[in-house]
Amino acid sequence: MGWFSGSKSETPDPTSRKDRQRCWDSRDAYFTCLDAANVVKPGDEGGACAESKTTYEGNCAKSWIDYFNKRRVLAEQQQGVLAQAKNQTQSAR
Numbered sequence: 005m006g007w008f009s010g011s012k013s014e015t016p017d018p019t020s021r022k023d024r025q026r027c028w029d030s031r032d033a034y035f036t037c038l039d040a041a042n043v044v045k046p047g048d049e050g051g052a053c054a055e056s057k058t059t060y061e062g063n064c065a066k067s068w069i070d071y072f073n074k075r076r077v078l079a080e081q082q083q084g085v086l087a088q089a090k091n092q093t094q095s096a097r
Contacts, residue, residue, distance in 0.1 A: 027065075027068060029063075030063040031064060033060070034059070037053035044080045
């Protein structure tokens, strides 16, 4: 495993357009599965989305997975706050 080894690393290269697209596609497939299982927080689905989760984790860098998962939870929380604010606005009229 020296400098001149011919083996390619197994981690995705975020600078490669093809690898980024593969990551985004697998993220979308995993999140679609989570939506179908009515799960907001990734990792709470049990074995429901095991195959798409494995693909997602294999195609994306760990830092990207952390970012996407946190962003999903925050987006759901924001939707709840916006819906609550809309209801309060309508009831105040």
